[in-house]
Each structure stands twice: as structure tokens, then as C-alpha cells.
Amino acid sequence: MRNKKKKFYTSGLFILGAVFLAVCFIYIIRLVNMQITGVNKYISLNTKTYSRYETVQAVRGEIYDRNGKPLITNEYTNTVQLSYNSLKNYTSTGKNGVIAQLSFVLEDYYGDFTTHFPVTGTYPHVSYNEEALENSVTKNRFKSFLKTNGLDEDISCVDLFEWLIDYYGLKNKNGAYIYEGRTQYDVIAVRYELDTMNFSSDNPFIVKEEAPLKLVTAILERASTGIYIEKEWKRVYNYPGLASHILGRVGKIPADEIEKYLEMGYKYDAIVGIDGAEHAFEELLKGTEGQVKITEDEYGGIISTETVVEPVPGRNVYLTIDIDLQRAAEEQLKANIDKIVNNATDDMTGKLADSGAISAVDPNTGQVYALASYPSFDLTTFTEDYSKLVNDEKRPLFNRALFGNYAPGSTFKLGVSAAALTCGVMTGGSSVECIGVYKYYNDYQPHCWYRYGHGDVDLKKALGVSCNCYYYDVGRRLGIEAMNEYCTTLGLGQYTGIELAESNGVLAGPVYYSEKNLGVWMPGDTLQAAIGQNTNAVTPLQLSMYISTIINSGTRYKATVLYKTETFSGADVQYNQTEILGEAELSDEHTLLIKQGMKLSQEGTSTLRKYKFPIGSKTGTAQTSKQNNNAVFTAFAPYDNPEIVVSCVIENGAAGRNAATSVAGVISYRFGLDENGVKLPEETEAPETEAVVTKKPTATKPPVTEEVNTPVEDTEEITVPDGEHGEDIEPPENEDSPPENEEDDLDSA
Numbered sequence: 001m002r003n004k005k006k007k008f009y010t011s012g013l014f015i016l017g018a019v020f021l022a023v024c025f026i027y028i029i030r031l032v033n034m035q036i037t038g039v040n041k042y043i044s045l046n047t048k049t050y051s052r053y054e055t056v057q058a059v060r061g062e063i064y065d066r067n068g069k070p071l072i073t074n075e076y077t078n079t080v081q082l083s084y085n086s087l088k089n090y091t092s093t094g095k096n097g098v099i100a101q102l103s104f105v106l107e108d109y110y111g112d113f114t115t116h117f118p119v120t121g122t123y124p125h126v127s128y129n130e131e132a133l134e135n136s137v138t139k140n141r142f143k144s145f146l147k148t149n150g151l152d153e154d155i156s157c158v159d160l161f162e163w164l165i166d167y168y169g170l171k172n173k174n175g176a177y178i179y180e181g182r183t184q185y186d187v188i189a190v191r192y193e194l195d196t197m198n199f200s201s202d203n204p205f206i207v208k209e210e211a212p213l214k215l216v217t218a219i220l221e222r223a224s225t226g227i228y229i230e231k232e233w234k235r236v237y238n239y240p241g242l243a244s245h246i247l248g249r250v251g252k253i254p255a256d257e258i259e260k261y262l263e264m265g266y267k268y269d270a271i272v273g274i275d276g277a278e279h280a281f282e283e284l285l286k287g288t289e290g291q292v293k294i295t296e297d298e299y300g301g302i303i304s305t306e307t308v309v310e311p312v313p314g315r316n317v318y319l320t321i322d323i324d325l326q327r328a329a330e331e332q333l334k335a336n337i338d339k340i341v342n343n344a345t346d347d348m349t350g351k352l353a354d355s356g357a358i359s360a361v362d363p364n365t366g367q368v369y370a371l372a373s374y375p376s377f378d379l380t381t382f383t384e385d386y387s388k389l390v391n392d393e394k395r396p397l398f399n400r401a402l403f404g405n406y407a408p409g410s411t412f413k414l415g416v417s418a419a420a421l422t423c424g425v426m427t428g429g430s431s432v433e434c435i436g437v438y439k440y441y442n443d444y445q446p447h448c449w450y451r452y453g454h455g456d457v458d459l460k461k462a463l464g465v466s467c468n469c470y471y472y473d474v475g476r477r478l479g480i481e482a483m484n485e486y487c488t489t490l491g492l493g494q495y496t497g498i499e500l501a502e503s504n505g506v507l508a509g510p511v512y513y514s515e516k517n518l519g520v521w522m523p524g525d526t527l528q529a530a531i532g533q534n535t536n537a538v539t540p541l542q543l544s545m546y547i548s549t550i551i552n553s554g555t556r557y558k559a560t561v562l563y564k565t566e567t568f569s570g571a572d573v574q575y576n577q578t579e580i581l582g583e584a585e586l587s588d589e590h591t592l593l594i595k596q597g598m599k600l601s602q603e604g605t606s607t608l609r610k611y612k613f614p615i616g617s618k619t620g621t622a623q624t625s626k627q628n629n630n631a632v633f634t635a636f637a638p639y640d641n642p643e644i645v646v647s648c649v650i651e652n653g654a655a656g657r658n659a660a661t662s663v664a665g666v667i668s669y670r671f672g673l674d675e676n677g678v679k680l681p682e683e684t685e686a687p688e689t690e691a692v693v694t695k696k697p698t699a700t701k702p703p704v705t706e707e708v709n710t711p712v713e714d715t716e717e718i719t720v721p722d723g724e725h726g727e728d729i730e731p732p733e734n735e736d737s738p739p740e741n742e743e744d745d746l747d748s749a
């Protein structure tokens, strides 16, 4: 993708000046700043001059990760071009002279012009380039040129060339050729190109993009006016293919946003952030335009350039992202999806797993460490890949971490637990008997995923084994209004506050039903909502932020990807301040109960059974409309002093435990652990991720196992079968049929 700087020689305000120079002298134009390059110019006596003012776009700020690793930087290139504003005042002979001089330079340093002139050879040995004429643009332009000039379609190439020699004034008074051979050809080819290309102030003739310095120097030394060397910048992606959704693109202002940008003082052809961080931090990155006064002679040759207002480069933006952790997350996600597919026996066990997302945040600040969305794309080849990307049914351009609305499944039970404890509906000691089916209502009796029943279940055990009946009962006793009122304070159904565009998820309930005309909310709907089904939906980031709020005893931080900013040269560093969005009512005692339940849940998750690092976690197996289940998993670590919360959703991933592998992989990377959660030797220490604004612990604490009072029978039941196996996924309308994935659960038990 090429990001063109504001074209320097475009339509501008011409201020007519009548400056007469008294003596003949050589005036050397100096480069006044990075954007503007003039060429040497001989000024003769009594030359009329014209002055105009042009805006100079500021250099765009660069983007780094939290540890200062450069993610997006700028690369400057020189583009040699013929400028309309300059050439328009030239006589035909003058124009020819400019092109001829350029032709000499190019011959020595670069080669040919690229034009649509469909002739090869040099006069008189010229012939039509039949291959070039197969191109419709070349052909149409040629036909139109012949017609406009009253030339016969069947004109021979030699006749045409002779006509062009006359037409472009390439003979002197005596009828002799002014130029011959290659130079003559070049002049004709370029004049033809200018005549047929819609050459204008907005559409200069590009002689050479990314011109080598040698060529630029040669032009500056030898060529005439009318040739301009424009300094351009383009974005360089230093980690191709990584964090693409987060970083985003720059480009021309989208049509539907033109008005907004014009009001903000942008020019029509400005380059702006289109999406991702480039868009979110546009204000910081863009800098302030400068202004330059250009004085030209009557042929458009630059006599002087004077900076009236210096452009101020944009600020560099440091994201909270840790690019190494981001890489680990993206790799873990892909590898795990491949593994699920390979291990699956059919669609219901993960054969269709093909996409997913991971979010990793600092629960103590709301800073986002990583947001992976799979499949993804590569910003360096975005333009080339575009049509393939938009037509890919797996939607690689879709940022699942921020826009994927997924049923939270049993991860929702954590919020319902907090609601139940805070509202006094349950205490840590009160229990519900699970007989495998919830029989409170006569006309709606949903099952627990474990059809034999979990027996007496208290809160910790309910979380550990993910008992549905416990939460049906809690949901019924809370009622949907109280449940939703409380869950809202945890951030469910709410925007996380991240600077990037995001979805706010859905809190299932009568309000949403009436908004979407989904019918009347029934008591059975409340039971399904209480286990994270019905229309409940979270984004992977929202899931991590909500878990953060719970383990923070209710303090809800605003999610952020902005770590700090600085001037382009690295001065005036400003750190982004941690913000609190709200406080959910949640005591430390209740927080501890939920965390203990999450510890039991980890121990009951088959894919984490060997994992030694102390974490708290929760699986979710969420029903999708496709009748395949999404795998949902969330965890915080270390258990005693959480430094990171990681959540993962894998579409069609079958069971929550399948997403656990990805999450464990990210945690292992963060703390320098092997796949079993055991500390690796020193040299693979986790990367520095210390935050500045935080109350975050600065070092990885050694594993501290909290005493979890687990009765023997709980442990047995937690480990056989897997606690994360399918929750009751039946929708209320299917109440008479058994849960569809129940047999699968028991088979694998």
C-alpha cells in the first residue's frame, strides 16, 4: 500500500508577483525540508515570478509495542514526476526540452519511461507494439487519440510517427530533426502519454517510483525544471502478518467520512487511519500540517521555497500490546485449531473448528496485552490480497476478538455466582441438589449436562463441575432483572471502553427481547440465561475484562491499548492513565469463593490436568445456531496474585476444554513455563511487561497453592467426567428432548 504525501505541486493559490531581477546569476534551490525537493534552475533577466502557498503534510507518528518494539514505521521514497503545474506554461518546444533532458539522465541511470505509447523501435524503423495493444487501456487510448486528431485507423506506423514528429514540433525551422533515435522516441512517447492520460495537477506523470538515490542526484545535477522529485512515505509493517486487526491500515479518506474529515480541516486527498490503531489514534499520529511559500518563474521552475509554518510530525504511539505475547497467542490459536480438527472424529467433536480469538489483558489496569483473531491477514500484502480476503468465507478481515459475539456458555456462571452471593440468594454454604434435571417448573424441565446428577452442590463445586441445575435454581431465585442489573456492573452487555471499534455483546433478557421483537420472555428463558445461553453474547475481550472485574472484587477497569505517546523525536512522554469504569458490589470474601471455584474448575479440566502453574479458570461450551458447539475458556494467573487474564473462543471447537490449550499456551509463554506449566530454565524468562501506571505486581510469584477445601467425593466427580463437558445446550423450545451432546459427554467420560 502506498501512502502518498500531500502532493506538493497541486492546485494552490497562485499569488502573482512581479519580481524583476537585475542581474543574471545562478540560483541554487535548496531542499527546504524532507517533503520538498527543488531542482537547479538558471534564472535569466526580467523573469516574471509567481508565488503560491502549499500545505506540507506532517510526518505520521510511528507505532510501537509496550516494550518499544517498532510495529509500524515510515519508509521514505523519492518519486520522480512531471508536474502539470509546471509544464502547463511551457511552449511545445519547452516541454520537449524537459523530456529530452530527462531522457538523457534516464538513459545513463535508469532506463526507459513507462508509457502507453503502442510503438516500438526508433524512427524510421518503427512498428506497432501488437502485444501492448492487446491491453484494453492502451488500445482504447490509442483509438481515441487517432479519432480526436482525425487520423485514419489504418495509418501505418511510420506515417503516424512522422505525423507525431510534426505534431509535437520536433523539427527546427530548416526542417531538421531536433532529436533523433531514442531521445526522439522518448519525447514523442511521453508527449503522447501526457495527451492521453488525463494529465492534470492531481494526476502527474510518474517517471519513476522509489527512485534510487543515484538517479535523484543525477536529476538534481543535470535535469531542467518541470521535473519534480516528490518525497513520499509509506507505512512499513515490521511484523508482517502479526496483530493486523489491531494495527489497521491507512489510506484515502473513505467516501462516507469525507465530510467529517473536511470539517476537521483535512484535505480531500489526505491519508488517514482507516481502521485499527491507525484509526483510533489518528489525532495523535497525524501531526500538524505546515505551509511553504513557493516562488516560480513563468515556466514553473522553482526559484525559491520558504517555509512559512514548520510541519509538526505526529506523535509516536506505544500500544499496550506485547508483540511477543501477541505472536504466541496467534500461534497458539492456529496450532490449537489444527490440533482440534486433527483429533476430531466428526463435526460434533471439532472437525469444523476453523476460527477463533484470544484476548489477554492485565486485570490490574485494563491494559490489553494481546488480541488474536484467526484467520488473519497480512497488512504488507493487503492490497494484493484484498479480493481474496473479502471473498474468503472464513472472514479473515473480521476481528473476532472485538466483534465476535459468542454465547459465553458456562463462563457466564461466574457472573451469576457473584450476583447470587451479593444479592444474598446464595451463600458459600448453601447447596442445591442436582438430580440431572431441574424440575421446579412442570412445563419446562431442563437437564444438567451430567444426566446422573451432581448430588448436593454448593457454589464452589457448582463452578468446579459446572453444574447446570445449581445455576437454574440461582437464576430462578435471582430473577432476570436482578441478574442482569448485577451483570451489567460487571461489564456484560457493555462496551469495554477499548479505543478500537468493538461490539458490546448482549445480555439476554426481556429488554433485549422487546428491542429485537423476539417475543415474550418466559421463566424458562431465565434458566437458560443463567447458564450463559439464550441470547447472551460476549466478545473475547469483554470476557477477559469481565473476569478481571470479578477477580478485582468488582473494580471494573476500562480496557485500553494505549500505553504511552511521545513526540516523533522521543520527547514529552505521556503515559495513558488507568481508568475505572465502575465498581460492582462484590466482597473480597465472595471473590475468594468464586476464585476457589475457578481453581476447582481448572483441576477438573482434562486438558489442564497436568498443568502445574496455579491458575483459576472456567470452561464454557456454547451452543451455536449451527448445532456445533463453540469452545470457550477463560483463566487468570497466577492464582494468588493475578497478572493476566486470558480468554479464548474457538468456533465449532466442540468443548470448552479444547480452548483451554490455547489459553494455557499463552499463560506459559507469559511466565516462561513449559506446556505443563513448569518453569523453564532462566534463558527463556518471560519478556518484560511491566506496566507503569499500575498497581500490578512486578514479578512472577512462585506458585502458591491456596487451600481449597475440597471434599473427596467432589474431587472424584470433578475428575470423572470432565467438568467442562457440554452444558445443557438445549433451547427452551426443545425441552422434551435430551441434551444433544449428552451422550458425547458420557462417552468421553
Ligand SMILES: [Zn+2]
Residues within 6 Å of the ligand: 434, 436, 448, 449, 450, 453, 454, 455, 466, 467, 468, 469, 470
Ligand atoms: Zn448438575
